[in-house]
Amino acid sequence: GESVGLHLPTLSVQEGDNSIINCAYSNSASDYFIWYKQESGKGPQFIIDIRSNMDKRQGQRVTVLLNKTVKHLSLQIAATQPGDSAVYFCAEIDSGGSNYKLTFGKGTLLTVNP
Amino acid sequence: GAGVSQSPRYKVTKRGQDVALRCDPISGHVSLYWYRQALGQGPEFLTYFNYEAQQDKSGLPNDRFSAERPEGSISTLTIQRTEQRDSAMYRCASSLRTQGAYYEQYFGPGTRLTVT
Numbered sequence: 001g002e003s004v005g006l007h008l009p010t011l012s013v014q015e016g017d018n019s020i021i022n023c024a025y026s027n028s029a030s031d032y033f034i035w036y037k038q039e040s041g042k043g044p045q046f047i048i049d050i051r052s053n054m055d056k057r058q059g060q061r062v063t064v065l066l067n068k069t070v071k072h073l074s075l076q077i078a079a080t081q082p083g084d085s086a087v088y089f090c091a092e093i094d095s096g097g098s099n100y101k102l103t104f105g106k107g108t109l110l111t112v113n114p
Numbered sequence: 115g116a117g118v119s120q121s122p123r124y125k126v127t128k129r130g131q132d133v134a135l136r137c138d139p140i141s142g143h144v145s146l147y148w149y150r151q152a153l154g155q156g157p158e159f160l161t162y163f164n165y166e167a168q169q170d171k172s173g174l175p176n177d178r179f180s181a182e183r184p185e186g187s188i189s190t191l192t193i194q195r196t197e198q199r200d201s202a203m204y205r206c207a208s209s210l211r212t213q214g215a216y217y218e219q220y221f222g223p224g225t226r227l228t229v230t
Contacts, residue, residue, distance in 0.1 A: 008154050032216055043118070043205055043221030044157065089156045098170065099216045100145065100209075104156025 008087060010109045019077040019112075023090035023105045028071060030092035030103075035064060035075045038107070039086045047075070047088075077110075085112045116140065118222030120206050126228045127196055135191045135225045139208030146189050147219060148181055151203040157221075163189060164211070196229045203227075 013019050025033065031052040036044035050057045050064045050073075057064050063076040073090050087107040093099060119138045127133050139146050145164050149157035159173040165186040174180070178196075183189040193200055203226050207219040 041223070043207070043223055045221070046218050091156065093216055095216065100147065100162055100219075101159050101170070101173075102149075102157070102219065104158070107154070107156055 008107050008109045010111065012111045012113060013080050015080060015082060015112055015114050017080055019075075019080045019084070019110060021075045021077075021088050021108045021110065023073040023075075023108075025071050025073060025090065025092045025103075025105060027092060027094055027103065028068075029094045029096060031095050032093040032099075033064070033066060033073055034091045034093075034102070035062075035073075036089045036091060036104075037084075037086045038089065044089060080110075080112050082112045082114055085110055118206055118208050118220055120204075120222040120225050122225060123223065124226045124228075126230060129197060129229055130195055132192065132194045133196055133227065135193075135204050135227070137189045137191070137206030137208075137222060139187065139189070139206070140220055142210070143208035143220075144186075144211040145209045145217070146183055147207040147209075148189070148191050149205045149207065149221075151205055151224070153203075157205050160191070193227075196227075198229045201227055201229045 034049045035047040038044045048059045048064050061078045065074045087109050089107045090105045091102040121136045147162050148160040151157040161181045162170040163183040166183050178194045181191045203224040205224040206222045209217040209219045
C-alpha cells in the first residue's frame with residue numbers, strides 16, 4: 001500500500017507507553033472535532049469525536065482534550081500497542097457553515113516499537 | 115458488512131486523457147463525498163451529494179473536474195484532460211445523512227491516480 005507518512009511530524013513510543021498527539025485547528029467557529037486513524041493503504045477511520053461544549057471525552061483507551069482558548073486538540077492513547085501505529089489526523093467542522101465539510105489538519109505518524 | 119468500495123484502486127494515465135473514478139457507498143447511505151488526498155496530507159473536500167443531488171461542489175479545483183450520482187447510489191468522479199498536478203489519491207466517503215447533525219463519514223480505500 002501507499003505510505004502516508006512522508007514529511008509528517010512523527011512520534012515514536014514504546015509498546016505499553018502512553019501517546020499524546022497534538023493538533024492545532026484553524027477556525028474559531030468550528031464546533032465539532034474528530035480524530036481519524038489512517039493505516040497504510042487504507043482510508044481514514046473514525047476514532048473519537050468531541051463537541052465544542054466539552055473539554056474532554058473518553059473512549060476505550062483514547063481520550064480527546066479540547067482547548068478552545070488556544071484552538072488546540074490532543075489525542076491521548078493509553079497503553080499504546082503496535083496496532084496503533086498509523087497516521088493520525090484531526091478534523092474540524094463548522095456546523096454553522098456546513099455540517100459535512102471536514103477540514104483535516106496535518107497528520108502525525110505514530111510508530112510503536114515492540 | 116461491506117464498506118465503501120472504489121475502483122480502480124490504481125490508475126495510470128497519460129497527460130491529456132480523461133479518467134473516471136468510481137465509488138460504491140455503503141448500502142443505505144444517503145450522503146456521498148469525494149476528497150483528494152496528497153501524500154502526507156489530510157483529505158481535502160471536493161464535492162458532496164445528498165441522494166442524487168450534488169449539494170456542494172465548491173472544492174472541485176476547476177471545470178475539468180465533475181461528479182455525478184445519477185441514481186443516488188454509485189458515484190463517478192471524472193477528470194477531463196488530465197494534468198500531472200492531478201496525480202493524487204482520490205477518496206470517497208459516505209454517511210447515513212447530514213441534515214440536522216453531523217453523521218460519521220466512512221472512507222473508502224481510494225483510487226491512486228498517476229498522470230504521466
